[in-house]
Amino acid sequence: MRVAEPTVERLVQYYRLLEQLREEGRLVVSSHQMGEMLGIKASQVRKDLSYFGEIGKRGVGYHVDRLCGHISRILASPQIWRIGLVGVGHLGYALLGHSAFRSDKFRIDALFDVDPAKVGQEISGVPCFHLNDLPEVVRERDIQVLILTVPASAAQACVDKAVESQVVKGILSFAPTALVAPEGMLVYRVDISVELEKLLFFLKGGAGV
Amino acid sequence: MRVAEPTVERLVQYYRLLEQLREEGRLVVSSHQMGEMLGIKASQVRKDLSYFGEIGKRGVGYHVDRLCGHISRILASPQIWRIGLVGVGHLGYALLGHSAFRSDKFRIDALFDVDPAKVGQEISGVPCFHLNDLPEVVRERDIQVLILTVPASAAQACVDKAVESQVVKGILSFAPTALVAPEGMLVYRVDISVELEKLLFFLKGGAGV
DNA sequence: TTTTGTGAAGTTTTTCACAGCG
DNA sequence: CGCTGTGAAAAACTTCACAAAA
Numbered sequence: 001m002r003v004a005e006p007t008v009e010r011l012v013q014y015y016r017l018l019e020q021l022r023e024e025g026r027l028v029v030s031s032h033q034m035g036e037m038l039g040i041k042a043s044q045v046r047k048d049l050s051y052f053g054e055i056g057k058r059g060v061g062y063h064v065d066r067l068c069g070h071i072s073r074i075l076a077s078p079q080i081w082r083i084g085l086v087g088v089g090h091l092g093y094a095l096l097g098h099s100a101f102r103s104d105k106f107r108i109d110a111l112f113d114v115d116p117a118k119v120g121q122e123i124s125g126v127p128c129f130h131l132n133d134l135p136e137v138v139r140e141r142d143i144q145v146l147i148l149t150v151p152a153s154a155a156q157a158c159v160d161k162a163v164e165s166q167v168v169k170g171i172l173s174f175a176p177t178a179l180v181a182p183e184g185m186l187v188y189r190v191d192i193s194v195e196l197e198k199l200l201f202f203l204k205g206g207a208g209v
Numbered sequence: 210m211r212v213a214e215p216t217v218e219r220l221v222q223y224y225r226l227l228e229q230l231r232e233e234g235r236l237v238v239s240s241h242q243m244g245e246m247l248g249i250k251a252s253q254v255r256k257d258l259s260y261f262g263e264i265g266k267r268g269v270g271y272h273v274d275r276l277c278g279h280i281s282r283i284l285a286s287p288q289i290w291r292i293g294l295v296g297v298g299h300l301g302y303a304l305l306g307h308s309a310f311r312s313d314k315f316r317i318d319a320l321f322d323v324d325p326a327k328v329g330q331e332i333s334g335v336p337c338f339h340l341n342d343l344p345e346v347v348r349e350r351d352i353q354v355l356i357l358t359v360p361a362s363a364a365q366a367c368v369d370k371a372v373e374s375q376v377v378k379g380i381l382s383f384a385p386t387a388l389v390a391p392e393g394m395l396v397y398r399v400d401i402s403v404e405l406e407k408l409l410f411f412l413k414g415g416a417g418v
Numbered sequence: 419t420t421t422t423g424t425g426a427a428g429t430t431t432t433t434c435a436c437a438g439c440g
Numbered sequence: 441c442g443c444t445g446t447g448a449a450a451a452a453c454t455t456c457a458c459a460a461a462a
Contacts, residue, residue: 003416005407006431012406013387030443038387042443043433050445052416058439058444074416077409090303097299099360100385100402105409145412147405151308170412172405176309178222178247188408190399193309196356196381197221198214199397200286200314203354203379207212207261207283215453239421251421252455259423267422267461 007048011071013038014045018068030061081106084143084168086131086158087150088113088123091174095149096124109141112158131158135165144169152177159187212283216257220280222247223254227277239270290315293352293377295340295367296359297322297332300383304358305333318350321367340367344374353378361386368396 017037021029031045038045049055049062055070056062085092088111095101096108111128113119119130129137137143146168148158155175162168163182170186173179176193201207226246230238240254247254258264258271264279265271294301297320304310305317320337322328328339338346346352355377357367364384371377372391379395382388385402410416 001416003410004431005411008407008410009403012403016386032443037389039389041433043435044431046444047432047446054445056444059442060440061443075406075410077413081409081412090299090306094299094303095401098401100405103402106405145408170408172408176225178226180248186408186412188404190401190404192304192307192399193312194218194221195397195399196309196315197284198217199354199379199381199395200290201212201217201284202214203290203395204286207210213453241421250455252457253453255422256424256454263423265422268420269462270421 001051003051007051008075010038010040010044010048011075013040014048015068015071015075018064018071021064022068026064028061029064029067031056033061077105080104081145082109082141082143083107083145083147084110084112084134084138084141085126085147085149086112086134087148087154088115088118088128089149092147092149093123095147096126106145108147109143110137112137131161134158134161138162138165139167143167146171148173148175150175155179159185210260212260216260217284219247219249219253219257220284222249223257224277224280224284227273227280230273231277235273237270238273238276240265242270286314289313290354291318291350291352292316292354292356293319293321293343293347293350294335294356294358295321295343296357296363297324297327297337298358301356301358302332304356305335315354317356318352319346321346340370343367343370347371347374348376352376355380357382357384359384364388368394 014034017034032042035042035045052070052074055067083106085096085108101108108126111123111126112131112134113128114131118128121128144167146162148155148171150158152175155173155177156179159171159179159181162171163185173187173189176191179187181187223243226243241251244251244254261279261283264276292315294305294317310317317335320332320335321340321343322337323340327337330337353376355371357364357380359367361384364382364386365388368380368388368390371380372394382396382398385400388396390396
């Protein structure tokens with residue numbers, strides 16, 4: 001069964017919350033309480049969870065530990081993903097140390113850059129290669145996912161290198177630009193300037209002056 | 210007229226593309242060409258633009274410079290926003306230098322941290338204050354927007370300080386956690402770990418093992 | 419002709435409302 | 441009783457398809 005993207009997005013949030021509740025020793029939680037804490041409607045929480053079977057207990061709520069395990073299995077990977085990080089500037093370096101990147105679901109296995117001062121070095125314990133060598137390095141190291149923290153002007157060239165490698169399946173790009181990729185390659189974008197523009201747009205109260 | 214969030218998101222992309230086309234000396238572009246370059250359907254491009262009046266010429270397309278100016282006015286701010294950046298770790302520092310943050314629509318006017326080594330210093334030319342002083346500093350400096358690059362565990366406390374100030378209207382948070390804020394305060398989140406989890410989820414082909 | 423602008427249709431996502439179970 | 445699970449309704453968003461303008 002196809003799971004919608006907004007649902008996956010919320011599942012990750014449910015999981016985070018449940019981990020926290022579990023640490024606090026909480027045994028049971030209702031959809032209403034979860035929604036309250038996450039800013040999501042209770043009916044939405046129930047609908048999302050219902051796609052995966054009857055997990056809750058009527059009149060009671062959801063068993064925290066059980067639900068946590070359940071979502072964990074839904075989100076689980078069949079493997080530990082190996083990830084290549086392209087562009088070791090400030091943002092790339094920040095992501096290397098970011099809490100989002102401490103997971104047993106994947107690991108950053110190689111860095112890529114064009115700066116001779118970085119190529120050949122280890123940074124935070126990860127070896128840095130030249131961007132030109134990306135296709136062969138990702139093949140050798142079985143890297144299927146790339147994270148792009150390069151300037152907009154360099155991003156498409158990185159995608160092209162990834163396509164050339166024939167083994168990269170997915171890309172998470174932080175470059176503020178559109179990217180063209182072939183069918184079958186999954187590209188997600190985190191566009192910081194778009195988010196900031198949206199915030200400012202709705203802050204001023206919408207269109208017009 | 211209310212403009213939908215997905216439309217604003219695309220308007221920012223159209224604007225970027227048009228600036229680029231203008232630099233290249235291009236005079237006219239069709240909805241189909243814009244869509245092609247951005248991975249958006251031509252009908253979607255036309256629908257988005259049509260909300261703001263008849264901007265194109267039938268049989269011809271859109272005049273690049275004119276459309277650029279038009280979107281610029283739609284996205285324009287009534288003021289130069291002053292922004293406070295909370296949390297001067299690697300990510301915060303990266304954002305300070307990020308291309309998304311070179312804009313004449315806003316400027317980073319103050320930094321906040323709890324690290325005694327940073328408080329009292331200027332970093333990239335911006336003064337750093339202690340988080341505890343946030344309410345008064347944002348009032349003095351007329352800061353209405355905060356960017357949070359703090360750990361998840363510290364994020365809610367920052368929101369609470371922002372609420373206390375009574376002048377902060379909007380927050381862009383990079384902390385991987387839900388935040389509760391009162392009605393009227395606009396909170397947007399950029400959740401890197403959620404995006405990565407989504408990518409990996411759909412890479413493995415959806416739910417289940 | 420070409421390409422826009424747009425009502426109508428289609429699709430996706432959210433919310434409602436209540437039956438059903440513990 | 442309280443809370444889940446879920447069809448049905450509503451809302452939001454996208455795509456179609458074509459009339460109308462250049």
